Structure formats: C-alpha cells, structure tokens
Amino acid sequence: MADLVSEFVTWMEALPPLWAYCIVFLIAYGENVVPPIPGDLIVVFGGYLAGLGQLNLVVVIMLSTLGGALGFMSMYGIGYWLGEAVLRPDRLTWLPQGQFEKAQRWIRRWGYGVVAANRFLSGARSVISLTVGVARMSPWATAWWCTFSAAVWTALIAYAGYAVGDNWRVVVEYLRLYGRFVLGLLVLIALAVAVRASWQRSRRDEPPARPPDM
Numbered sequence: 001m002a003d004l005v006s007e008f009v010t011w012m013e014a015l016p017p018l019w020a021y022c023i024v025f026l027i028a029y030g031e032n033v034v035p036p037i038p039g040d041l042i043v044v045f046g047g048y049l050a051g052l053g054q055l056n057l058v059v060v061i062m063l064s065t066l067g068g069a070l071g072f073m074s075m076y077g078i079g080y081w082l083g084e085a086v087l088r089p090d091r092l093t094w095l096p097q098g099q100f101e102k103a104q105r106w107i108r109r110w111g112y113g114v115v116a117a118n119r120f121l122s123g124a125r126s127v128i129s130l131t132v133g134v135a136r137m138s139p140w141a142t143a144w145w146c147t148f149s150a151a152v153w154t155a156l157i158a159y160a161g162y163a164v165g166d167n168w169r170v171v172v173e174y175l176r177l178y179g180r181f182v183l184g185l186l187v188l189i190a191l192a193v194a195v196r197a198s199w200q201r202s203r204r205d206e207p208p209a210r211p212p213d214m
Helices: 002-013 017-033 039-051 057-087 099-110 112-120 125-134 139-205
Strands: none
Touching (some): 017 057, 017 125, 039 139, 057 125, 099 112, 099 125, 112 125, 112 139
C-alpha cells in the first residue's frame, strides 16, 4: 500500500497544474463515498505542491472543500433516498456497518454539531453523512455545516503540507495517529454513555426504600 501511494504522489507531482487540481477535487469527493481513498493525504500533498509553487494553496483548499462537501451531500442524498434500508447489512458493504448505531446516537445527542465536526471524526465521515440523510435532517443546514467543516479541516491540513515542505509525510503520519486517537476516544465516550444509561435505568428500576418499622 505504501509503495502504491508513493507511486501515485510521484505521478501526481509530474502532472500539469490543471490535472493536479482535478485529482485533488476528485479524491476529496471520492473519500466521502469510498472511505479507503486517502483524501487527507492528497490534500496535504496538494499543500506541499503549493509550497513548491506548482499549485496555488487557496485553490487547493477551495477544491478540497468543494469536493468534500459535495461528497458528503452525495452520501446524504443516498441516505435520504434509501432511508432505513441503508442499515441493512447487504447494502453499502464497504462501509463500517457497526458505526451506524454510534452515528445515530451522536446525531440524537448533538444534532448538527456532528455535521460540523464530521471532518475531524476520521473514519466516520461517510457513516455520518448517510445517517444524517436517513434522519431527514435539513439539506440546507446540512450543506452549510458540512461545507464549514470541510473548509476548516482542509485549510488546516493543506497549510500544514505547505508549511513543512519536504516533511509533508510527517503530517500524514500525525493525521493517521490522530485518527486512531479520535476513534479510541469515541469508543471510550460511547462506553461511558452506555454505562451511565445502564446505571440510570437500574436506579429507576430499584424499588423505593421502605420506611423503618416503628
């Protein structure tokens, strides 16, 4: 996999700017539809190419934002159209099915805050967009918040690639570690919420204490 990525970025580095911009847009879009696509890596690399003067940093950020937002809304549309059918195990099998319930809990608890944070929740972006669609949340509010999220995230990582130059791969490695940390943190939060809910149910089910006999 590492060799494939290395060959891809070497190939992309040799492309004319117009085609490199197209790749940045398409990868940013495709990452939301097929999660294994390394969207963040290409955005960081686009920032690096901007640092070399081959691309324009603002254009890289704009295209990455647009691609990410359109990809999110595409999956939102699929969720809106298919409804609860997307939760069937024989549908969209390339997505992490176990995360749908988690995303539903997040949305019930935090609403559009989950959409605003989706770009920072590595590994759950596609699941969130589908779940928001299934929940029939407002398309206009969803479009606004997913675009905001994409703009902030891509600006940060594109600028990181721009700033560190030849060390752009270090940024990618930190992003990978960040993704693992976020995933672990979300699992701990989900466990804490489940334990708290179970404890509250057990307290409600306890019979009322009887007064002492006189």
